[in-house]
Amino acid sequence: MKINLLEPRALCLLLISTLTVMSNATIAPALPGLANEFSGTPSADFLVKMLLPIPALFVVIFAPILGWTADKFGRRNQIIIATIVFAIAGAAGAQLQEIEAIIISRAILGICVAGLMTAITALIADYFSGPKRSQFMGLQQAFSNVGGILFIVTAGYLASISARLPFYIYAIAILLIPLVFLSIRDTEPTKQPSDSQQDDINTHWKLPLIGCSLLLFCHLIVFYILPTQIPFFMADIGIADPSKSGLAIGMGTLTAAITGVFFGKLVAKIQSYGVALIGFIAMSIGMLVLSQANSFGLVILGCGLMGVCMGLVMPNFMVKGMELVPINKRGLASGVLTSSIFIGQFVSPFITSTLIAKLGYSDFYLLAGAFTLALALIGTATLKKQSNLSTNLNIGN
Known part of the structure; x- marks a missing residue:
C-alpha cells in the first residue's frame, strides 16, 4: 500500500509543503547583511532580528481563522491565493527600502503560510485514510526538511553576494501554481x-x-x-x-x-x-x-x-x-x-x-x-x- 509520488496531487501537496519551511529559515543567512544595511535606522538591530519570528507570530494568529475558511470556502482556492501572495510578499523584501515595510511583508508571508498549512493538512485528511494518511504525513515531513536544507544552503550562497538576494527564493512558489490548478480538487471525501x-x-x-x-x-x-x-x-x-x-x-x-x-x-x-x-x-x-x-x-x-x-x-x-x-x-x-x-x-x-x-x-x-x-x-x-x-x-x- 504505497503512495505514488508521481501522482500529480500527491506531488503537488508535497512540493507545496516545502514552502511552509521557507518562512523563517530562508533569510537567516542574510540577517547580518541586513543589519549592516539598516544600521542607521533607530532600533535597527532589534527590527532586523524580528524578521525571523514575525511570520510565526502571524501563523499563530491566523491559522485557526484560515482553517475555518478552508472548511467554508474550499481548500483549493485558498492554496492558490496563498501561494500567489506568498511569492509576492516573500520576494518583496528584495526591493522594499524601509525595514518597517519588510516587516509588514513578512507578516503577510506568515498569513500565507497559515493558509497553506491548514488547507494542505485538511486535504491530506480528505485524500488519504488509515495507513496511507500516516505514510503521507511522514513523507510531508521528509519533503519539508529536505526543502529546508536546500533553501538554507541556497540562501547562504546568495547572501554572500547580497543580503537582498535570498528574498527572491520565495518567488519560486509561483512555479507551483499551474500544478495546483491541474491536480488539486476539492472533493467530497469518502468516509472511511x-x-x-x-x-x-x-x-x-x-x-x-x-x-x-x-x-x-x-x-x-x-x-x-x-x-x-x-x-x-x-x-x-x-x-x-x-x-x-x-x-x-x-x-x-x-x-x-x-x-x-x-x-x-x-x-x-x-x-x-x-x-x-x-x-x-x-x-x-x-x-x-x-x-x-x-x-x-x-x-x-x-x-x-x-x-x-x-x-x-x-x-x-x-x-x-x-x-x-x-x-x-x-x-x-x-x-x-x-x-x-x-x-x-x-x-x-x-x-x-x-x-x-x-x-x-x-x-x-x-x-x-x-x-x-x-x-x-x-x-x-x-x-x-x-x-x-x-x-x-x-x-x-
Whole structure:
C-alpha cells in the first residue's frame, strides 16, 4: 500500500509543503547583511532580528481563522491565493527600502503560510485514510526538511553576494501554481472506517485534538533549541566555526527527513503510541548527550537524535489530531494544530534563554531531557487512550 509520488496531487501537496519551511529559515543567512544595511535606522538591530519570528507570530494568529475558511470556502482556492501572495510578499523584501515595510511583508508571508498549512493538512485528511494518511504525513515531513536544507544552503550562497538576494527564493512558489490548478480538487471525501462519523455536537474529537496540540506545542519548545541555542552552545564549548554549527543544525534536519520517510511503516508495526514513545525518548537521550558534550562529534550526535524525534513526533500528532475530527471541521482542526506548532516555535527562545541564563547549558539540557521523558509517558498514554476511543467509536458506528 504505497503512495505514488508521481501522482500529480500527491506531488503537488508535497512540493507545496516545502514552502511552509521557507518562512523563517530562508533569510537567516542574510540577517547580518541586513543589519549592516539598516544600521542607521533607530532600533535597527532589534527590527532586523524580528524578521525571523514575525511570520510565526502571524501563523499563530491566523491559522485557526484560515482553517475555518478552508472548511467554508474550499481548500483549493485558498492554496492558490496563498501561494500567489506568498511569492509576492516573500520576494518583496528584495526591493522594499524601509525595514518597517519588510516587516509588514513578512507578516503577510506568515498569513500565507497559515493558509497553506491548514488547507494542505485538511486535504491530506480528505485524500488519504488509515495507513496511507500516516505514510503521507511522514513523507510531508521528509519533503519539508529536505526543502529546508536546500533553501538554507541556497540562501547562504546568495547572501554572500547580497543580503537582498535570498528574498527572491520565495518567488519560486509561483512555479507551483499551474500544478495546483491541474491536480488539486476539492472533493467530497469518502468516509472511511478510520474517520469520525460523529455528529457536530459530539465532543469526542475535541479533547484528543487539544491533547495532541498541547504535546506538539511542548515538543516544539524543546526542538527549537536546535536552531536558536545550539550555535551559542557550540561557541560556549569552544566550537566557534559557524560552518560547524550549520552542520549540526543540518544533521537534525537530515535525520528528521530520514525518519519521516519511515514513519508510516513504524506506525503500522508499533502503533502511534509506540512511535511517540520512541520519538520522545530519542529526544531525551539527545538532551543527555548534549549535557555532556565537549566535542563536535557529541554535538552532532545530540542534534541527530533531536531530528529523529522531530521526524516521528510531528507527523504522529498531526495524524492523530485529525483522526477523530468530523469531515467538515478538518480545516479548523488543522488550524489549531498549526497554531500550536508555531506558538511553540515563537516562545521557545524566550523560555530556553531564560532557563539557560539561570542554570547553564549542562543543567538546562538535563532538565530538558527530563521534561521530554515526561512527554514520552504522557504522549504514550494519551495516544493509547485515543486509539481505544477510536476503536470503540468505530465499533459503535
